[in-house]
Amino acid sequence: MPAVSHVGVVGAGFAGAAAAILLAEGGVEVDLFDAKPEVSALGSGITIQGNACRILDQLGVWEQVQENSYPFDILGLRAPDPEGSVIAVIPDAKMGGEDYPATIGMYRPDLAAILVERAEKAGVRLHWGAKVDSLRQDETGVDLEWIEGATRRTGRFDLVIGADGLHSAVRELIGIDARPQQNGMGIWRAFVPRPEQVTHTDLVYGGPCYIAGYCPTGPDRMYAYLVEEAQDRTVLSPEEQLATMRTLAAGYHGPWDEVRASLGADSRINYTWFTRHLIDGPWNRGRVVVIGDAAHSCPPTMAQGAAMSLEDAVVLAEILLASEGLDSSVWAEFQDRRLPRLREVVDASSQLADWLIAHERDADVPGLMRRVAMTVSQPA
Numbered sequence: 399m400p401a402v403s404h405v406g407v408v409g410a411g412f413a414g415a416a417a418a419i420l421l422a423e424g425g426v427e428v429d430l431f432d433a434k435p436e437v438s439a440l441g442s443g444i445t446i447q448g449n450a451c452r453i454l455d456q457l458g459v460w461e462q463v464q465e466n467s468y469p470f471d472i473l474g475l476r477a478p479d480p481e482g483s484v485i486a487v488i489p490d491a492k493m494g495g496e497d498y499p500a501t502i503g504m505y506r507p508d509l510a511a512i513l514v515e516r517a518e519k520a521g522v523r524l525h526w527g528a529k530v531d532s533l534r535q536d537e538t539g540v541d542l543e544w545i546e547g548a549t550r551r552t553g554r555f556d557l558v559i560g561a562d563g564l565h566s567a568v569r570e571l572i573g574i575d576a577r578p579q580q581n582g583m584g585i586w587r588a589f590v591p592r593p594e595q596v597t598h599t600d601l602v603y604g605g606p607c608y609i610a611g612y613c614p615t616g617p618d619r620m621y622a623y624l625v626e627e628a629q630d631r632t633v634l635s636p637e638e639q640l641a642t643m644r645t646l647a648a649g650y651h652g653p654w655d656e657v658r659a660s661l662g663a664d665s666r667i668n669y670t671w672f673t674r675h676l677i678d679g680p681w682n683r684g685r686v687v688v689i690g691d692a693a694h695s696c697p698p699t700m701a702q703g704a705a706m707s708l709e710d711a712v713v714l715a716e717i718l719l720a721s722e723g724l725d726s727s728v729w730a731e732f733q734d735r736r737l738p739r740l741r742e743v744v745d746a747s748s749q750l751a752d753w754l755i756a757h758e759r760d761a762d763v764p765g766l767m768r769r770v771a772m773t774v775s776q777p778a
């Protein structure tokens with residue numbers, strides 16, 4: 399018998415959907431709540447590393463993911479010069495092992511839809527448009543409250559998993575005061591046609607931005623991004639956002655010439671600030687635990703956010719399904735297996751960003767990347 403028989407999962411992102419799938423497959427009754435009215439159809443791309451691919455396979459969605467993504471095993475570095483000259487093409491670490499590509503690019507909403515569909519197949523009860531805003535717990539369970547449409551509803555669970563992202567309501571409701579801190583960088587992202595010559599990610603460090611990059615997500619599409627000093631860009635109209643991205647992109651060449659020309663009103667331009675935080679202690683209070691971005695975030699300089707969120711879910715589900723009760727040993731094991739790994743990934747991702755902000759020229763970037771790659775190549 400698993401440690402729990404009925405679990406409420408708040409948030410149907412990567413962390414929540416993965417936890418729901420694994421627990422439901424293990425015989426646990428699962429209710430999955432998300433404040434959004436439905437799985438999003440709009441969004442940008444995501445770069446997913448091999449260690450996340452390994453978990454997507456474990457979740458039973460690898461075949462579908464492969465059909466809807468673009469794999470590659472190398473990383474290009476280009477110069478911010480008038481030709482966009484190639485400086486180096488480096489084999490990328492295969493962090494999921496030889497059975498998986500080093501990296502895949504994917505349209506975010508496709509991955510979200512695949513995971514949610516898989517959760518439904520596993521028997522998870524999905525509640526869309528259900529915003530959780532209150533909970534109370536005692537020795538034997540958690541009373542969760544949510545608003546669904548105009549109706550307030552309640553349910554009782556053995557355990558509540560808060561996988562409700564960066565600005566987690568569950569984290570606040572259980573009194574954990576770690577909050578995402580801005581790291582000083584902001585990112586422009588756009589979804590554009592893939593120039594034929596783009597078959598992997600190329601990064602350009604320097605020029606008008608800290609980083610210019612792109613990642614193919616399919617035969618015809620890719621996402622392109624520009625990382626700049628964080629600014630309040632919320633005041634810009636869509637036309638001004640497009641003009642700003644075009645202006646910044648004008649500092650980059652090679653495939654960027656085609657990217658710049660294709661930027662338009664349909665490019666789904668999006669601007670976000672980078673953050674970092676880590677709950678540096680237990681991620682639970684009694685029978686409520688937070689995972690994924692609710693527990694940690696980092697600048698996506700190593701593209702490990704999705705992998706870390708999926709790993710949280712795998713480790714938590716594995717421990718819960720193997721334990722007899724929900725006692726302190728469950729939380730001790732969860733913390734031992736997650737905290738050191740997250741500390742390393744969050745610190746290293748933030749360090750890379752700090753080096754870029756400081757224009758540090760002698761930083762040992764390859765050394766840092768290699769160390770993290772060696773850690774995350776080991777199953778969580």
Ligand SMILES: Cc1cc2nc3c(=O)[nH]c(=O)nc-3n(C[C@H](O)[C@H](O)[C@H](O)COP(=O)(O)OP(=O)(O)OC[C@H]3O[C@@H](n4cnc5c(N)ncnc54)[C@H](O)[C@@H]3O)c2cc1C
Nearest residue numbers: 409411412413432433445530562563690691698701703704
């Ligand atoms: C600009 C940027 C680029 C990134 N690029 C990459 C990348 O290329 N590769 C990578 O691996 N990672 C990347 N990341 C990180 C990655 O996106 C996150 O780590 C990952 O999405 C976290 O998943 P999650 O399930 O924890 O949270 P989320 O995906 O945020 O899901 C949380 C869910 O909770 C729901 N929710 C919130 N509040 C409530 C509530 N009160 N009640 C009910 N539901 C609620 C939300 O609607 C949402 O669906 C990037 C992050 C940023 C900011």
